[in-house]
Amino acid sequence: MSIIPKNNKCCAVLDEVDVYSDVYTSDNRKLWDNRTIPYKFDKDISFELKTSVMKAMERIAEVSSIVFEERNDQKDYIKIVDKGGYWSFIGKQGGKQVIT
DSSP: OEEEETTEEEEEETTTTEEEOOOOOOOOGGGOGGGGEEEOTTTOOOOHHHHHHHHHHHHHHSSSSEEEESSSOOSEEEOOOOSSSSSOOOOOOOSEEEOO
């Protein structure tokens, strides 16, 4: 998977398929504090998926001002799980936020 910035849009290349998104939020309450996103992987996630997600997070950090950091005790964080698909909410929702 590759994340490639294209003007103010994001292009994710997944298995030879380009996915473009111009989805964003103007609600400041949904922005992550200091552009830092605490994350935690589900204990049942495969090594392969974890590796792919880590590479994607590294690429996003390279081309943006977003920082990913492993969760310690932060109240707001994303929990990455494998539910056989890909989805998430836009921006910070508050508390544990599950993404697949």
